[in-house]
Amino acid sequence: MSLLARYRDLLPITDATPLISLAEGNTPLIAAPRLARELGVRELLLKFEGMNPTGSFKDRGMVMAIAKAVEEGARSVVCASTGNTSAAAAAYAARAGLEAVVIVPAGKIALGKLAQALMYGAKLVAIEGNFDAALDIVRKMGDSYPITVVNSVNQYRIEGQTTAAYEIVDVLGDAPDALCLPVGNAGNITAYWLGFQRYHQRGKTTHLPKMLGFQAEGASPIVRGSAFDKPHTLATAINIGNPASWQYAVSARDESTGCIDCVSDDEIVAAWRDLARCEGVFCEPASAAGVAGLRKLVQQGAAPPDARYVAVLTGHGLKDPGLAVEQFSPPQPVPPSMTAIERVLGW
């Protein structure tokens, strides 16, 4: 069953809403026992959102936003993006027969994401500026033209993204003790909190989880308490200086008695590599911020070891293969002989 059909009663769906689908959602919750032992926690589960059709959790919100855009008679949609939103917008617009316009910061987008937007047929504009500048322009375009903005300022995006919280509870039979996730524009932490609260009100959980959000140090406006003019991190998906859902993220943090902290690029890279090496789960760098943050909290004694943690891995590792390959020295070709190969392997 499609995501919109499955959670129909919890979503803003009417008889006129087309239940479009690319088989999004229903992503695996993968036990990570080796990494849990390494971090020093009882239980760690990975909600691997890279398994969505365009390779990130953005598909959950986008399917809802595009369905509502169609219902309201829109012909075209626009978004600003660090990459994954544009891939999702382009794919679902193609699916629904809408035009997609995508505004991206020039040179700051992973190659895989650019390839997706182009292949799905979006009109792509690269601006000489960062994500925050792109979002400013998109908001103005929405005011001036009959075009639907599908950034997470669009409430339907947030609504669609609540489904990830429902899925976690549906699989575990209750909420986890804490949810760890990266924070960029802060739509996802907002949506998870909303989703967990809704399920709790319906009696589907015995408690609410703590929301543990992590920004990259070079793009940590919520942690510092002021916007960053020039955010910088290799985790491009969270390279955002002035999050649109800032206040909602702060509410999620405070109401859940969780935290929003930051992690360095080195800590992100270490967690990113550990996820792939220890558990066989390859996510994109930004996606590892939640695990990097959990490691930091455990080391500080700020996260109880005897708890069940779910870390959200927001996007797929193949989005940005260049950065992965750069971590290693490329193999030097050798003659096709057993001896040469044995020498390389040190056997």
Ligand SMILES: *Cc1c(COP(=O)(O)O)cnc(C)c1O
């Ligand atoms: C969009 C995105 C984020 C950040 O999510 P927000 O809702 O903007 O906080 C993190 N990781 C990946 C892979 C993303 O695409």
